Amino acid sequence: MSFLIVARQIKNILRSQPEAKYHTIINKYKLRNIPYNLLIKYASQGYNQKVCWKCGIERKNFSDIFCSQCNVIQMPSERDNYFKLFDIDEQFDIDSKILKDKYKNLQNNLHPDRFINRTEEEKKISENYSSLVNKAYKCLATPLKRAEHLLKLSGSSIEEKQSSVDPGFLMEMMELNEELDNNVEPEQLRQLNIKNKNELERLAQSIDECFKHQNLDEAKQFVIKMQYYTSLGNRINAKLRELGVVD
Amino acid sequence: MALNPSSNILKSLCGFCHPFKILSASYHPKVIDHYENPRNVGSLDKDDKRVGTGLVGAPACGDVMKLQIKVDESGKIVDAKFKTFGCGSAIASSSYTTEWVKGKTVDEALKLRNTEIAKELSLPPVKLHCSMLAEDAIKAALSDYRIKQKKEETS
Numbered sequence A: 001m002s003f004l005i006v007a008r009q010i011k012n013i014l015r016s017q018p019e020a021k022y023h024t025i026i027n028k029y030k031l032r033n034i035p036y037n038l039l040i041k042y043a044s045q046g047y048n049q050k051v052c053w054k055c056g057i058e059r060k061n062f063s064d065i066f067c068s069q070c071n072v073i074q075m076p077s078e079r080d081n082y083f084k085l086f087d088i089d090e091q092f093d094i095d096s097k098i099l100k101d102k103y104k105n106l107q108n109n110l111h112p113d114r115f116i117n118r119t120e121e122e123k124k125i126s127e128n129y130s131s132l133v134n135k136a137y138k139c140l141a142t143p144l145k146r147a148e149h150l151l152k153l154s155g156s157s158i159e160e161k162q163s164s165v166d167p168g169f170l171m172e173m174m175e176l177n178e179e180l181d182n183n184v185e186p187e188q189l190r191q192l193n194i195k196n197k198n199e200l201e202r203l204a205q206s207i208d209e210c211f212k213h214q215n216l217d218e219a220k221q222f223v224i225k226m227q228y229y230t231s232l233g234n235r236i237n238a239k240l241r242e243l244g245v246v247d
Numbered sequence B: 001m002a003l004n005p006s007s008n009i010l011k012s013l014c015g016f017c018h019p020f021k022i023l024s025a026s027y028h029p030k031v032i033d034h035y036e037n038p039r040n041v042g043s044l045d046k047d048d049k050r051v052g053t054g055l056v057g058a059p060a061c062g063d064v065m066k067l068q069i070k071v072d073e074s075g076k077i078v079d080a081k082f083k084t085f086g087c088g089s090a091i092a093s094s095s096y097t098t099e100w101v102k103g104k105t106v107d108e109a110l111k112l113r114n115t116e117i118a119k120e121l122s123l124p125p126v127k128l129h130c131s132m133l134a135e136d137a138i139k140a141a142l143s144d145y146r147i148k149q150k151k152e153e154t155s
Helices: A001-018 A021-028 A036-045 A098-108 A120-141 A145-153 A165-182 A185-210 A217-241 B009-016 B031-036 B090-099 B113-123 B125-154
Strands: B051-058 B063-071 B077-085
Touching: A001 B031, A098 A120, A098 B063, A145 A185, A145 A217, A145 B009, A165 A217, A165 B051, A165 B063, A165 B077, A217 B063, A217 B077, B031 B090, B031 B113, B063 B090, B063 B125, B077 B090, B090 B113, B090 B125, B113 B125
Parallel strands: none
Antiparallel strands: B051 B063, B063 B077
C-alpha cells in the first residue's frame, strides 16, 4: 500500500473521529511495515489539535507544549507562522532578547535529550518540534529572513523569476562588488564592512516603516535591496576571513 | 548504459572513494570547472558603439551579473566578457554563455535558451534560475547593442 494512501486514511480517521487517539492509529499502521517517521509525519498533518493525542482530553490552551492532564508532549500548534510559534507580535521590529528568551525556554522543554526515556512517539514529536523551533528562530533572528517571512505570510513573497530592480541600483551593486575586488587591505575591508552594515541598518529601518504602514510593495523593494547588500556583506566577511581577520 | 561523468554509478563510486568530497559533489564537474577557471572574465568598454552591455540581478538571492559582447561589422560576435558576483552556478552559467556566444551572429545569439545552459552544466532544479539569469543577461546585452546601432543609423 502506498504511503500516500495510508496518509489519506489516517487523516480521514482523525478528521471524522476527533476522539480517535493518535497513538492507537499509529500502532495500527505500524504493523504494516511503514517507516515510523513517515507515519508520524503523515498522521500529524491530519492531527486534531483540540485533543491530546495520547489521552484524548480536550486541550484548553493550544500553545501549551504539554497536555494539562497526562503531561505528555503535544505537537506544535503552529508550523507556518513563526511569530505565532514563539507567541510574539507579528511585526518586523521585534525585541531580540525576548525572542532569545522564548527560544531558550522552548528548547529547554523540547530538546530530544529530555525524552530519552519516553515512548517513540514522544521522542519523534520532540525531534520534529525542536527542529521546527530551531528553524523558526534562525529565521526570526535574521532581519532579512524575518522580513521575507513577513512578506510570505502576507502572500507577497519574492519570486525567483521576478524581473530586475532598477538598473541604477544594479549598477551601484556591481560597482560596490568591484570595489571590494580591488580592495585587499584589511583596513579598507573593515571600512567597507562598516559602510555595508550601516546601509543594512538603514534598510532595516525603512523596511520597518513600510511594514508599519502596511506598504508591502515598497517593503518588498527594500527587502530585495537588503538581499543584495547581505550578499555583498557575506563576500566582505569571506574576504576578511581569508586574510585571517576576525571581528 | 553510457559511462559518462554524470552517470549515477560513477557519482556514487566517487562518494565512496572520497567521502570528504561529497559536499562539492553536489555541483557537476562542469560547473566546478567553469567556477574555478572562469572563461572571459573582465569588462569591455561600455561606451564603444560596437559593445552591448547587459546588467541583470536575481532579487531572490542578491546575485549580480554583467555580460558584454563585441560585434564586428558583419554582425558577428567577436568577443564576450562577463563579471558575476554570485553563486558557483551563476558564475558557471555566465562563463559558459560567453564561451557559447563567441563566433555567433547577433540573431543566433538571441536563440540561446536557459534550458540549454542548464542542460550543458547539469544544473539541479534549485539552480535553474541561475541559467535564466544568464539568458536574461545575454538578451539584455544584445538589445543594448541593437539600441546603440539604431541610434547610430538615425543620427
